[in-house]
Amino acid sequence: xxxxxxxxxxxxxxxxxxxxxxxxxxxxxxxxxxxxxxxxxxxxxxxxxxxxxxxxxxxxxxxxxxxxxxxxxxxxxxxxxxxxxxxxxxxxxxxxxxxxxxxxxxxxxxxxxxxxxxxxxxxxxxxxxxxxxxxxxxxxxxxxxxxxxxxx
Numbered sequence: 001x002x003x004x005x006x007x008x009x010x011x012x013x014x015x016x017x018x019x020x021x022x023x024x025x026x027x028x029x030x031x032x033x034x035x036x037x038x039x040x041x042x043x044x045x046x047x048x049x050x051x052x053x054x055x056x057x058x059x060x061x062x063x064x065x066x067x068x069x070x071x072x073x074x075x076x077x078x079x080x081x082x083x084x085x086x087x088x089x090x091x092x093x094x095x096x097x098x099x100x101x102x103x104x105x106x107x108x109x110x111x112x113x114x115x116x117x118x119x120x121x122x123x124x125x126x127x128x129x130x131x132x133x134x135x136x137x138x139x140x141x142x143x144x145x146x147x148x149x150x151x152x
Contacts (some may be wrong), residue, residue, distance in 0.1 A: 001055055001056075001087055001088075001089075002056060003054065003055050003060070003088075003089055003092055003094060004051055004053070004054045005051055005052070005053050005054075005093060005096045006051065006052055006054065007049060007050065007051055007100075008043045008050050008051065008052050009050070010038075010040040010044035010050055010068065012052065013049070014052050014057075014062075014112045015052055015062055015097075016040075017049060017059065018052065018059055018062040018079055018081065019037070019038075019062065019077055019079070021079065021081060022062070022077060023035060023037065023128070025079075028114030029114075029117065030044075030114060030143060034114065034124075034141060034142075034143050034144070035090055036063065036112065036138070036141075037077070038066065038076055038077055038139060041061070041102070042152055045092065047055065047058065047066060047067050048065065048076070048085065049064060049065050049066075049097070049100050049104075050062070050064045050077075050092060051063050051096060051097065051100075053080070053092065053093050054083075055084055055087075055088050058084075059081075060080060060081050060083075060084035060089055061079055061080035061081060061084060061090065061093050061130040062077055062078075062079055062093075063075065063077060063078040063079070063090050063093050063094070063097050064076040064077045064078075064097075065097050065100060065101050065106075065109065067106070068110065068135075068136065070108045070146075071106060071110045072106060072107065072109070072110055073101045073104070073108075073109055073110070073111070074109070074110050074111060074112075074136075075094075075097060075109055075111040076111075078090075078093070078094070078097075078111070078120075080093070090123060091127070092124070094127055098149075098151055100144075101151055102151055102152060105152065106151065106152060107150060107151065107152035108148050108149065108150050108151065109129075109149050110120035110135060110146060110147065110148045111124065111132050111146065111147050111148075111149055112134075112135075112138045112141075112144050112145070112146050112147075113144075113145055113146075113147070114125065114143045114144055115135060115143060115145065115146055116143070121145065125145050125147075127149070128149050129147035129148065129149045130147060130148060130149070131145060131146065131147055132146050132147060132148045133146065134146050
């Protein structure tokens with residue numbers, strides 16, 4: 001399958017459509033207070049790198065990295081549409097975002113997921129992410145499971 005990964009603006013219609021699908025899926029698995037999004041109207045959103053993976057002309061997946069501090073960035077809004085799963089798109093998106101993080105001189109990528117996403121936890125572990133203590137806004141979240149990967 002021909003897949004192209006593009007950096008996009010936070011108000012990109014394809015990105016907003018994919019994020020809405022992600023939120024819908026997360027709300028099937030978690031209570032609303034456990035779903036942690038990105039406020040695309042926040043002025044700091046300019047610091048976030050958003051991507052879309054296109055399979056042909058179809059927006060198949062999305063993801064982002066947002067700086068946490070001078071050495072760490074966070075993987076956010078990482079999602080592949082159900083129709084495009086198990087085709088290697090997630091791995092390509094993750095490699096692209098890890099490359100972006102390296103280019104920005106980050107040393108680690110952190111992320112938050114939860115027990116309602118066992119397939120995601122397996123994916124991250126397969127790609128070298130290791131469970132860590134909860135960080136930042138997730139510290140008080142009962143259902144959060146946090147991971148980290150050293151990239152630099």
